[in-house]
Amino acid sequence: MRKREKRRGGRPWPKREQRRDDLALIYGWHAVQAALENPARRIRRLRVTPNGARRLEELGIKLAVAPDIVRPEEIDRALPSDAVHQGVLAEADPLPAPALEDLAPDGIVLVLDQITDPHNVGAILRSAAAFGVSAAVTTARHSPEATGVLAKSASGALERVPIVEVVNLARALDAMKTRGFMVVGLDSTGDTDLATVTLCAPLALVLGAEGKGLRRLTGSLCDQVARLDLPGEIKSLNVSNAAALALYIATTKLRS
Amino acid sequence: MRKREKRRGGRPWPKREQRRDDLALIYGWHAVQAALENPARRIRRLRVTPNGARRLEELGIKLAVAPDIVRPEEIDRALPSDAVHQGVLAEADPLPAPALEDLAPDGIVLVLDQITDPHNVGAILRSAAAFGVSAAVTTARHSPEATGVLAKSASGALERVPIVEVVNLARALDAMKTRGFMVVGLDSTGDTDLATVTLCAPLALVLGAEGKGLRRLTGSLCDQVARLDLPGEIKSLNVSNAAALALYIATTKLRS
Numbered sequence: 001m002r003k004r005e006k007r008r009g010g011r012p013w014p015k016r017e018q019r020r021d022d023l024a025l026i027y028g029w030h031a032v033q034a035a036l037e038n039p040a041r042r043i044r045r046l047r048v049t050p051n052g053a054r055r056l057e058e059l060g061i062k063l064a065v066a067p068d069i070v071r072p073e074e075i076d077r078a079l080p081s082d083a084v085h086q087g088v089l090a091e092a093d094p095l096p097a098p099a100l101e102d103l104a105p106d107g108i109v110l111v112l113d114q115i116t117d118p119h120n121v122g123a124i125l126r127s128a129a130a131f132g133v134s135a136a137v138t139t140a141r142h143s144p145e146a147t148g149v150l151a152k153s154a155s156g157a158l159e160r161v162p163i164v165e166v167v168n169l170a171r172a173l174d175a176m177k178t179r180g181f182m183v184v185g186l187d188s189t190g191d192t193d194l195a196t197v198t199l200c201a202p203l204a205l206v207l208g209a210e211g212k213g214l215r216r217l218t219g220s221l222c223d224q225v226a227r228l229d230l231p232g233e234i235k236s237l238n239v240s241n242a243a244a245l246a247l248y249i250a251t252t253k254l255r256s
Numbered sequence: 257m258r259k260r261e262k263r264r265g266g267r268p269w270p271k272r273e274q275r276r277d278d279l280a281l282i283y284g285w286h287a288v289q290a291a292l293e294n295p296a297r298r299i300r301r302l303r304v305t306p307n308g309a310r311r312l313e314e315l316g317i318k319l320a321v322a323p324d325i326v327r328p329e330e331i332d333r334a335l336p337s338d339a340v341h342q343g344v345l346a347e348a349d350p351l352p353a354p355a356l357e358d359l360a361p362d363g364i365v366l367v368l369d370q371i372t373d374p375h376n377v378g379a380i381l382r383s384a385a386a387f388g389v390s391a392a393v394t395t396a397r398h399s400p401e402a403t404g405v406l407a408k409s410a411s412g413a414l415e416r417v418p419i420v421e422v423v424n425l426a427r428a429l430d431a432m433k434t435r436g437f438m439v440v441g442l443d444s445t446g447d448t449d450l451a452t453v454t455l456c457a458p459l460a461l462v463l464g465a466e467g468k469g470l471r472r473l474t475g476s477l478c479d480q481v482a483r484l485d486l487p488g489e490i491k492s493l494n495v496s497n498a499a500a501l502a503l504y505i506a507t508t509k510l511r512s
Contacts, residue, residue: 119375123493123494123496123497126490126493126494126497127493127494127497128488129488129489129490130486130487130488130489130490130491130492130493131486131487131488132487132488132489133488153494155490155492155494156490157490160488160489160490230386230387231386231387231388231507232384232385232386232387232388232389232416233385233386233388233416234382234385234386234411234412234413234416235386236386236411237379237382237383237386237500238379238382238383238409238411238496238500240379240494240496240497241379241382241383241496241497241499241500242500243497244493244494244497244498244500244501245500245501245504248501248504248505251487
């Protein structure tokens with residue numbers, strides 16, 4: 001079971017929302033616009049403020065459901081107290097998840113080894129979309145759901161980066177290696193600076209959890225475990241920052 | 257809000273501490289250890305769980321205040337519900353802030369133009385420490401305080417990166433230019449890819465707010481406004497991810 005986002009500020013989740021484990025809550029303009037424009041995303045309900053309704057009309061997106069025009073407070077109440085929803089909230093079915101076998105052995109795939117913070121996973125997916133990553137592989141356990149803060153932080157990337165959820169990451173990495181992927185783990189204890197590793201596509205970049213890094217078995221299955229050399233006093237980055245840097249280095253190297 | 261508590265030994269907690277606006281709340285091991293090891297940081301109170309106390313002893317840090325050993329729930333109650341405190345909470349005076357004139361015209365300085373999210377500012381400071389940035393300049397308004405989530409996300413970097421707070425950013429950029437800084441703004445609408453700009457030290461890298469980017473006046477004062485070219489469908493990164501990438505590119509270019 002994946003963890004439900006904890007609510008800040010002490011207000012309890014509204015009961016009705018609490019039962020809808022199977023619906024993704026998507027709020028904020030970037031995230032909602034991308035969801036509305038994604039033909040694979042089935043929107044169940046769309047709530048907008050009067051201002052939001054005007055903006056929606058300006059954007060001229062064809063809508064499958066008529067929006068409910070509501071006061072901002074109604075959207076406030078449906079979300080954690082610190083959610084910056086910008087007057088728009090969509091409730092939608094989760095996207096169909098591709099199977100590992102469906103991944104084209106091509107380009108870069110990001111593998112997230114139990115990264116738990118939805119802000120981090122969202123930012124990583126956003127960077128993945130920015131660097132043209134073809135998919136993200138996550139673990140079924142110890143990964144946040146693709147909803148709420150994660151969707152907001154992803155800023156539309158949820159609609160662009162397919163997420164493959166696997167039960168057994170070790171088996172998944174083995175399967176990817178069999179299919180020709182070079183598997184490179186990132187860890188501060190890595191043997192080599194990523195900038196000096198010869199990389200080739202298809203490439204799987206594996207990122208470990210905040211604080212803990214790669215699990216031992218995950219690291220042992222990588223073709224290489226690389227570090228990011230940092231010149232300053234602190235020797236590790238926030239995991240989404242490390243992911244952005246690794247993607248920059250990898251895409252630059254694969255292009256050259 | 258924390259209830260008025262009896263101090264160990266029965267003395268009531270001094271009134272001054274109860275108005276805690278001026279105290280920084282620092283929790284989580286990386287952040288607290290760095291604070292305890294920083295001779296410039298005055299710790300007013302340190303609460304640890306019994307496990308935390310053992311770990312503190314193992315670390316062998318000389319403490320200026322005797323820790324209060326408390327149940328985890330007491331620390332829970334003193335913090336927002338989603339704070340991952342790992343059994344340790346310090347309350348400390350904010351660090352003395354250097355004046356702009358005290359900044360050595362040397363290396364890289366990060367300038368944050370009204371970046372408001374404390375997770376982002378914390379992660380940016382962490383990257384700043386990782387890349388050996390000499391200071392961060394922030395605006396007095398529309399910047400989060402150096403406490404709580406920001407301190408946790410900074411993971412000890414608050415103790416390492418001096419923060420210069422300025423009332424008027426335009427005047428500050430002018431002053432930095434007079435003192436020889438090359439001022440480069442980052443914005444998705446920038447003229448040139450940062451990777452192709454000839455950079456020289458001392459360098460001020462200016463980052464704009466989430467969503468909004470650089471303010472117009474800020475941009476107009478930059479020697480150059482550069483973008484980060486991204487090959488994928490999404491054309492902007494989370495601001496802390498962009499900062500990490502810009503720092504990597506800048507430090508690599510300044511070294512070569």
